[in-house]
Amino acid sequence: MEKKIDTLPLTSTHWGTYRARVTNGRVQELYGFEYDNDPSPIGSGIIDVQDGPTRISKPSIRRSWLENGPNSHNHLRGVDPFIEVTWSEAEKLVANELKRVSNIFGNSAIFAGSYGWSSAGRFHHTQSQLHRFLNCIGGYTKSKFTYSFAAAETVVPHILGSYRAFLDTCTSWESIRENTELFVSFGGIPLKNGQISQGGTGNHFQKKKLLEAFKSRTNFINISPLKSDLIGEVNGEWIAPRPNTDTAFMLGLAYTLYELDLVDYDFISKYTVGFDNFLSYLLGKKDGIPKTAQWASYICEIETEIIKTLAKKMSSKRTMISISWSLTRQDHGEQPFWMAIALSCMLGQIGLPGGGFGFGYSATNFIGGNFVIPPAAAFPQGINQVKDFIPVARISDLLLKPGTNFEFDGQNYTYPDTKIVYWAGGNPFHHHQDLGLLMKAWKKPDTVICNEWCWNSLAKRSDIVLPCTTPLEREDLGLTPRDPYIIKMSKLTEPYQDSRDDFDIFSGIAKEMGVLDNFTDGKTKEQWQKWIYNETREKSLEQNINMPSYDDFIKKGWFKFPNHREDVVMLEDFRADPINSKLNTPSGKIEIYSETIHSFGYVDCPGHPVWLEPCEWLGQKDKKYQLHLISNQPKDKLHSQLDHGNFSRSNKINGREPVYINKIDADKRNLKDKDLVKVYNDRGSCYASIVIDNNLRSGVILISTGAWYDPIDPSIPDSPCKNGNPNTLTPDKGTSSLGQGPIAHTCMVEIRLAEGEIPSVTAYEPPSFI
């Protein structure tokens, strides 16, 4: 008899918790966890690719590298065939190369920022594994902050004293439901994103919470180029300014509040510093340009009356301003966050139930949760002796410009000279902007090593490819501070062919290098998992939370942290007592003007929020390309993960990535549904299939990220991508000297019918072998 679903073994992913039916050594089906309100269909994407030709079966070495040694024919990365070797040969090759580079050039020549999401599972967290291993041999050059919101991670601590602390304590949906009358969301609340929670989630609550708020009292406003960034069921108003003009829009709102005497000066004087300095900019005393609603209207292409009406509404109602993370991933991405906080200060509702601002409701599931944050222990990474780093998105600059200087958050640093790139658990050929430039940069290092489970665009462009397991093939703990559920992840199937857990891969290399005991600390994988659990359990006791013993937890398979008894209200304590609960800023208050940032002297990020023209946008004079490309997060996968699976591929059109376009823009170019088109600009191009969709602002097109990079000629850096990867088009530039964040959402392109025969997609085929 078939087992009941709720007795099947559990697994956890960034897109949710599932129970798995396993027969004949394969996972046949994944069922949403019985406590999940809204399980994600993304999970099914792994079923058909858990084994088979896209899996990496053995350690594989690029031919020229193996035959001629490091730094040989680097331009053939992605072209050369691979040669399979045994694990002991691979371990020796990696160990010798690490020793060579460390001895001659020092460990700063090993770049292992290795940004990326890898898989859920606290112990097998790939970056922790890689970093701990490299710290055992003297360290590595790291990367700082995330692609998600690097600009906010840099600027918000200057304004509020921390970013992460407030990200994790956004006002809970319960407080919104009971109090918020107007929910103004810049970048919307696209539920496609709420499928994801970093480290996993037991229950997708976003949709339910959104509907509850709507039914209770909340009016939603979606300020975004895409109508679909808010679900139709909540009947929201759609305002679609030109992309990247949100700061101007908010300045127009701020000016209106001032003009109509709707500013809460009590709040301003009690809780903030520097308003007067900002006000003189707002009123045009600094640059002769008052930032009126009409001024904003001209920049945003939104009627003045809409801006003025919204400002009045915001001040007369309990208002929550939600600011999407996407607003940081654009040129001058520091500004919209700073300006949203300044605008909230003017409204004076920060710290009140359902009022103030929040950082991206539904960028992921966890924002707006009201659970006690689990004090989740982690696999210790050790101490990195190397001080060099890059701001996360400066990878091409690092490789292309060793020895040159860069600015970051008020200081000047130097890029080290990189000889080895070691990537595990991320994919720069997915996440980085201007892939043509990255292709050029990729020729520079002597050696590229990666741990991967599938032959994706990174594995194909590496010299040494070490095959790792997927979470289906190993035991782990689903544990994260961003979700109340702790999940016992079961080993469901045996590792595919010769693949190994990252821990075992690094143990093998560590042994070869004489640091095995340092790396493992004498513990097995099971012992480490138990250690992480018990550390977390001990810390939980301090909060009077009784987690079950490890053995009881393993028996039951999961544990849930309780909810807070009261709703979470961001900055409530600060509002109640700004002296004893002062912020960690120089003034202890919210810094609408920051003397610190001003003192850096950055023209691209002065001492208070300002409107700065992006490097490319619809309002640019004499612009060469007419369409603004939005490359948002994909609805059917996480980044590039499982793009090769059935679920993602079922959403392709004629086998290519869809590009969404408004009918007006399509008609102008004579384009019809399903046409194969070339999307292009000076940086590169890709092919995609047309979907006509009037839920896009005209002048804007959309290609979601995630399609595996697949250039027609992999030996040419700007060869068109057959598979529709938008990062062939996006610019590689920092948000500003302050944050140096990525700016994927700032990108102008043109589009036309594809000419001639376009070669078919080969992204999902393994490379050739000798």
Ligand SMILES: Nc1nc2c(c(=O)[nH]1)N[C@H]1C(S)=C(S)[C@@H](COP(=O)(O)OP(=O)(O)OC[C@H]3O[C@@H](n4cnc5c(=O)[nH]c(N)nc54)[C@H](O)[C@@H]3O)O[C@H]1N2
């Ligand atoms: N144009 C554009 N580009 C963007 C964005 C955008 O909005 N627009 N968004 C950016 C953002 S916010 C982000 S976070 C990044 C995401 O970029 P990444 O996090 O780099 O993207 P992923 O596809 O999640 O890469 C994770 C990789 O880890 C591998 N992996 C999974 N499990 C394991 C494991 O157990 N061991 C090992 N060794 N590997 C494993 C997967 O196969 C996959 O290749 O992309 C950024 N890029």
Ligand SMILES: Nc1nc2c(c(=O)[nH]1)N[C@H]1C(S)=C(S)[C@@H](COP(=O)(O)OP(=O)(O)OC[C@H]3O[C@@H](n4cnc5c(=O)[nH]c(N)nc54)[C@H](O)[C@@H]3O)O[C@H]1N2
């Ligand atoms: N399904 C799925 N969910 C995900 C991910 C995934 O890969 N797949 N990735 C996760 C990760 S790593 C992250 S960081 C978060 C990111 O969360 P977000 O940053 O919120 O994600 P995006 O989808 O890039 O952007 C949300 C919306 O912002 C709008 N937008 C873009 N530019 C502008 C602008 O200039 N102004 C305004 N007002 N709106 C704009 C776009 O229409 C877009 O749909 O998503 C997470 N959730």
Ligand SMILES: [Mo]
């Ligand atoms: Mo992200």
